[in-house]
Amino acid sequence: RIEFDEEKTSVIDHHNYDVSDPGQHTLIVAESQNLLKAPTIVGKSTLNPILFxxxxxxxxxxxPLVLDILTGSSTSYSFFPDKAITQYPHAVGKNTLLIAGLQARNNARVVFSGSLDFFSDAFFNSAVQKASPGSARYSKTGNYELAVALSRWVFKEEGVLRxxxxxxxxxxxxxxPTAYTITDLVEYSIVIEKLSEGKWVPFDGDDIQLEFVRIDPFVRTFLKKNGGKYSVQFKLPDVYGVFQFKVDYNRLGYTHLYSTTQVSVRPLQHTQYER
Structure with a gap:
């Protein structure tokens, strides 16, 4: 689950606040290093600092379904900005989430942001500079690029496979065949597509695996890209029964891809034994 702090609290950071902060150190400058390492969700990682x-x-x-999209720095915490700290804050350091996401098991997506100002024109077009001496000044924040990338992901314009x-x-x-025979040499192929700019195009991945399963996997092997599809040749195990060709691909930022095909594997017929 994701828990918001109490009403009227703010994320405070006495080391990473903007020069235009009025004095409570709640106008946070978040570095792009604090973003989730997932270009499908957050876009390119070389963003300008983000105002929050x-x-x-x-x-x-x-x-495992919750995504820490943007965290605070190690010096950030969440509390009432106009009160002295009398108890341990709700969130401290890198555990302070500024933006979080969730992809459910049915591939539904949602993004939670603790800041409405993050999406404002004022923050999109603002210059940004940490108040600490010697900090670089940027003419524009990374808010707009991040907001676009997040909206593309959450509205399923990005990171969708089929x-x-x-x-x-x-x-x-x-x-x-109606049934395979043990130790047959078999070829399996699957087409995997990705949604890109509203069109389905071949997906490019080098870590897709096939399992040949009868309760437990008897074969697990990588699929090789072959034109617009992924394929592999392998020898069936010396075990008969009801098996499944299974592709179960679950990667950060992408929808969960799952495909099973059931087949029967029979023993050798009497006429197939060596004599």
Whole structure:
């Protein structure tokens, strides 16, 4: 889960605030190094510093679905800016989330921002410079580029995959048999496409794996890109039963891709044994 801090609290950072901050050190300058390492979600990583003024969040570290998109620096914390600190703050250091995201198991996406000002024209067009001596001045913040990248991701214009045609057959044949025989040499292929600028184009990935599963995987191998599809040849195990060709591809920033195809593998017929 994601928890917002109490009403009227703010993220405070006495080391990373903007020169135009009125004095409470709540106009935070967040460096692009604090962004999630996922270009599909946040765009290019060489953004100008980001301006943020708002409430902090904390996330459950054990929830794999929550994404820490933008964190505070190690000197940030969340508290009431006009009160003395009398208790341990809700969020401290890198645990202070400024922007968080979540992709559910059904691939639904949502982004939480603790700052409305983050999306304002004033912050999009503002110059940014840390108040600390010798800090570089930037004529524009990275807010606009980050907001565009986040909106493209959350509205599923970016990072969306789908499965196209799936085919399997014995090597040298073109059609799948009614049943395979143990130790057959088999070829499997799958088309994987990515949504780009509103069109489906071939996806380019070098870490897609195929599993041949009967309860547990008997074969696990990488798929090689072959034109617009991914394919591999492998030898079936010396075990008969009902198996599945399974592709289960789950990568940061992309929708969860899952494809299974069930096949039967039978033992050798009496006439196929060596005599």
């Amino acid at each position: 003024r708002g409430v902090g969040m904390v996330a459950d570290p054990d929830n 499965v196209g045609a799936v085919a399997h057959h014995r090597v040298g044949e073109t059609q799948p």
